[in-house]
Structures are given as C-alpha cells and as structure tokens.
Amino acid sequence: MASLNTVLVPLVALLVTVASASNFYNDFDITWGDGRAKILSNGELLTLNLDKASGSGFQSRNEYLFGKIDMQLKLVPGNSAGTVTAYYLSSKGSAWDEIDFEFLGNLSGDPYILHTNVFSQGKGNREQQFYLWFDPTADFHTYSILWNPQRIVFSVDGTPIREFKNLESMGVPFPKNQPMRIYSSLWNADDWATRGGLVKTDWALAPFTASYRNFNAEACVLSNGESSCGTTTSPPSSTSNAWFSEELDSTRQERLKWVRENYMVYDYCKDINRFPQGLPTECSMS
Numbered sequence: 001m002a003s004l005n006t007v008l009v010p011l012v013a014l015l016v017t018v019a020s021a022s023n024f025y026n027d028f029d030i031t032w033g034d035g036r037a038k039i040l041s042n043g044e045l046l047t048l049n050l051d052k053a054s055g056s057g058f059q060s061r062n063e064y065l066f067g068k069i070d071m072q073l074k075l076v077p078g079n080s081a082g083t084v085t086a087y088y089l090s091s092k093g094s095a096w097d098e099i100d101f102e103f104l105g106n107l108s109g110d111p112y113i114l115h116t117n118v119f120s121q122g123k124g125n126r127e128q129q130f131y132l133w134f135d136p137t138a139d140f141h142t143y144s145i146l147w148n149p150q151r152i153v154f155s156v157d158g159t160p161i162r163e164f165k166n167l168e169s170m171g172v173p174f175p176k177n178q179p180m181r182i183y184s185s186l187w188n189a190d191d192w193a194t195r196g197g198l199v200k201t202d203w204a205l206a207p208f209t210a211s212y213r214n215f216n217a218e219a220c221v222l223s224n225g226e227s228s229c230g231t232t233t234s235p236p237s238s239t240s241n242a243w244f245s246e247e248l249d250s251t252r253q254e255r256l257k258w259v260r261e262n263y264m265v266y267d268y269c270k271d272i273n274r275f276p277q278g279l280p281t282e283c284s285m286s
C-alpha cells in the first residue's frame, strides 16, 4: 500500500506517474464564476457555488493520458433541484473524448441521480444513470475514474458502477489518443435536469455549494504537449502502476452487478425506442 505514494517511477520519457497529496492550489485552476469558486484550508478543500447570476468551475492544470483518478465530493444539500454538479474528464476539439459524472440535484429527501456518459471522438449518447445507496450530501464520498487502454471503470467509494470496455476490434472507438483534463462545475440546469424541467431551482436557497477534497491521481501526465504514453507498446512497467492493466476481479464484478440490479435508473443499452436502427455495438457485449 505504502509504495504507491512514496515511489516515483519514471515510466518513459516525458511521462511521469503522479501520486499526489491533494493540494488544490497545485493541481487545479479556478476557471470561472467570479469568486464563486474558492480554495480553502491551505489547499485541502475546494468549494463551488451557484447563485442566480452564475455558477462556477475549475479545471486541472495537468492533462492526463490514462490514469486512476479519485476525488471526494460532497454535493449540494437540501433542496438542490435544478442544480447540476458536473465532474468529468475531457479532451479538446471537435472529435473530443469525455468521461462524465454528473450529479442531478433533487428536492429535499428525493434522490440525486448520478448521470454517467462516455464520449469517444465526439460521439456520446451512452448515458447510464444511477441512484446512490447513501445520501451524497451528508458527507464526502469518493468518485473514481479508472482509465486504461482496456477499459474505463466508474466507481463510487470503491464500488464499480459502470465499465466501458475497449471494443475497438469491433469498431467502437475508445478514448486512448487524446489527453484529457479534469473539469468540474456547478451550474443551473432546471430546464432539463429535473425530469425535463418540471421542478425549478429555488433561488431563495442560493448560494448552493458543492465541496471537493482528497484529489488523488495515479496517472500518465503529458508535459510539453508530448508523451508516448497511450501506445500499448510502451506501457508503464512498474508494478506500482497496476492500474494501467487493472480489470474487475470477480468480487468487483459482483458489486457492479449489485449496483446495476438495485440502483440503475437508466441504461441507453435498454432504450430500444431511442435506437430504431439497433442498439449500439457495445451494448451486445456486456
């Protein structure tokens, strides 16, 4: 356990493994919101705020090409209906890749929806949504993205909720060439997030606040725009980079099944009406 955080192994030229102790000052830039995003507690805590005039957001300084990235979030409490907290990885350009967590707020006592999506080469339409098995506003919980050349795994407190496998051999593009940054924002989406805009954001309760802490990344970091990471011919070789070839063992596959059976509220792979010409290729593979 200790070795991951204490050993820094150069992987290939220009490629480093980051296992950083969380400090928001070092790792992130606040990008918008005019003072509504704040780094607090010597860099250990970041808060985003939303009021009627604006939301706020931040992004990582680093660009990552594969990694295992953890962040703890505590979501907007109480009546959060209409608010959306987005936490995602994204590359740039018109054929971008993206790995999304989005938390759709709700009325007090009603469950948040955790919305997920995967874009490859500018094409998404791969939504899966879940309820959570705890109140995500009562405390911090860890939301993780494992992204390696074989798979993308979304996890919550170590429990996998979604796996998107590399099925390039079947013609499904997989994000593997474009470095991504981490982005997060808190914004108003009461035109769609609440069952198609049924419930409106209650601005009397503003500002709405989401909090972040304990960012941790074991990842390939791009520096100076160049890196040979991402070609499976030169994978990180050290055993401390086990995430690079990590897969779901049988225990975690059981957990994934448990989540899908008990907490999944939407799966594009089951939405036959939406895909009259047939479900996307990857849907027949899981």
Ligand SMILES: *[C@@H]1O[C@H](CO)[C@@H](O)[C@H](O)[C@H]1NC(C)=O
Residues within 6 Å of the ligand: 104, 105, 106, 107, 110, 111, 112, 113, 193, 194, 195
């Ligand atoms: C809000 O709560 C309602 C009632 O339980 C539920 O149907 C809905 O999926 C929840 N989430 C959102 C984002 O509306």
